Amino acid sequence: MSVVITGATGHLGRLVVEELLDRGHGADGIIAAGRDTDRLSALAERGVRTARIDFEDPASLKAAFEGADTVLLVSGSEVGGRVPQHRNAIEAATASGVGHLVYTSALRADASPLTVAPEHKATEEIIAASGIPHTILRNGWYSENYAAAVQQGPRTGSIIGGAGQGRISSAARADYAAAAAVVVASGEGHGQIHELAGDTAWTMEELAARVSEASGSPVAYRDLGEREHRRALTDAGLPEALVDMLVSTDQAASQGWLEEDSGALSRLIGRPTTPLEESVAAALSS
Numbered sequence: 001m002s003v004v005i006t007g008a009t010g011h012l013g014r015l016v017v018e019e020l021l022d023r024g025h026g027a028d029g030i031i032a033a034g035r036d037t038d039r040l041s042a043l044a045e046r047g048v049r050t051a052r053i054d055f056e057d058p059a060s061l062k063a064a065f066e067g068a069d070t071v072l073l074v075s076g077s078e079v080g081g082r083v084p085q086h087r088n089a090i091e092a093a094t095a096s097g098v099g100h101l102v103y104t105s106a107l108r109a110d111a112s113p114l115t116v117a118p119e120h121k122a123t124e125e126i127i128a129a130s131g132i133p134h135t136i137l138r139n140g141w142y143s144e145n146y147a148a149a150v151q152q153g154p155r156t157g158s159i160i161g162g163a164g165q166g167r168i169s170s171a172a173r174a175d176y177a178a179a180a181a182v183v184v185a186s187g188e189g190h191g192q193i194h195e196l197a198g199d200t201a202w203t204m205e206e207l208a209a210r211v212s213e214a215s216g217s218p219v220a221y222r223d224l225g226e227r228e229h230r231r232a233l234t235d236a237g238l239p240e241a242l243v244d245m246l247v248s249t250d251q252a253a254s255q256g257w258l259e260e261d262s263g264a265l266s267r268l269i270g271r272p273t274t275p276l277e278e279s280v281a282a283a284l285s286s
Contacts, residue, residue, distance in 0.1 A: 002029045003184050004065055006053060006089065007074030008043065009034035011144075012104065015177035016072060016184070017043055025185055033064045055085030061092035070100040072184050075120065079241070082119040087126050094132050100190065101132050102183050104176070107140040107195060112257050115248045124193075133190040135183050140197030140265075141258050143170040143279035146207060150283040153211040153219035160222045162229035163204045166253035169260045171198035172274035179268040197260035198273040210280045226251055 003020070007013035017032050027047030032040050040050040051064035055076055065071055071093050076082045086103075093101050106112060109120035120138075127134050149159045179196055183189055202210075208221040224232060226247060233243045252258060266273050 001069045001185075001187065002031065002067060003070040003072065004031040004033055004051070004068045005072045005074070005184075006033050007076070008032035008050075009036055009039040010074065010077070011173055012177055012180075013072075013074045014043070015174055016074075016180045017048060019174075019177050019181035020185060021046060021048070023181060023185060025181075031064060031068065055088055058088045058092055061089050062096055065092050065096040065098055068096065068098050070102065070184050070187060071098050072102045072180055073104070075104050075123070079116065079119070079245075083122045083126075086119075086123040090123075090126055090130050090132070094130050099133060100187055101127060101134040102180065103127055103134065103136050104180065105136050105138045107138050107197060107260055108257065109138055112252065113248070113255070114252050114257065115245050135189040135191070136193040137176070137180055137183065138193060138195050139176045140195075140260055141168055141170045142173050142176070143198070143274065143276060144173050144283070145170070146279075147283040147286070150207070150211050150280050151286075153208060154215040154217040154284075157218060158220050158222045159204065159208050159211065160224055160229065160232055161204050162224055162226050162247060162250035162254065164223055164254040165203055165205075166250075166256060167201035167203055167259040168253055169197035169199075169201040169258065170276070170279075171196070171265055172279055175265060175269060175273045179265055182268050182270075194264050194268065195260055195262055196265040196268070197262070198276075199263065199266050200273075200276065201259045201261070202276055207276065207280070210277055211284075214277070214280050214284055 031049045032043045033051040033053040053060045053064045076085045105120040153159045205221045208219045212219045
């Protein structure tokens with residue numbers, strides 16, 4: 001079975017390719033695709049085929065997808081431009097006769113107030129309308145999203161935010177990559193939507209406590225509320241679009257939108273998801 005992994009130059013796509021290899025999927029049956037094939041050289045050295053694709057170039061997508069049994073469409077990174085890019089990929093997969101399209105969406109994308117959710121919801125609708133057999137992986141929050149806060153905590157003595165007592169069911173990026181590899185390799189689950197998240201939810205106060213324990217330095221969580229959180233991020237020099245995303249994410253967390261207790265992720269990968277303590281330790285050591 002041949003599978004194409006888009007976004008293989010990024011963190012998640014690369015991890016999916018590596019997970020497939022570790023699970024015994026033949027390297028010659030994997031096509032790692034991305035805009036800069038030079039960044040795929042390490043995978044090519046392991047026997048993986050590579051292909052240049054550009055979501056803005058439908059011909060490149062069709063050429064890469066031709067003859068593939070399965071395509072993993074790792075969502076693009078260009079916020080605001082994802083929908084037309086994803087449409088190009090979906091149309092190319094349909095035209096190429098791909099038998100199974102797997103898409104990495106966002107947790108509860110059809111209802112979530114997260115700023116990233118509408119583009120995922122629109123993409124899911126395009127996939128459904130295309131008629132192509134598909135599986136939707138609605139990935140929850142990545143523990144790695146808090147790496148900067150974890151690293152800053154021991155230096156400043158605090159982690160700031162606006163999530164209140166909202167609980168966050170994060171998982172390591174490698175956990176989500178393992179789930180994608182399972183679905184891609186099995187070729188099963190057509191029409192299914194998986195709401196994926198970590199096994200154990202936590203609050204920002206609990207994150208600060210884990211950082212304190214791991215670093216040996218006292219770290220507290222300072223909940224600023226929406227307005228003060230926005231001001232603090234703006235004063236720190238962050239771009240407006242990033243400020244909007246971070247503030248809205250914390251507000252969504254405060255309302256429970258980043259919590260999920262279905263256990264679907266650990267069931268898919270056949271093991272518990274990575275504990276928060278391990279992700280904190282990895283961030284502090286990097």
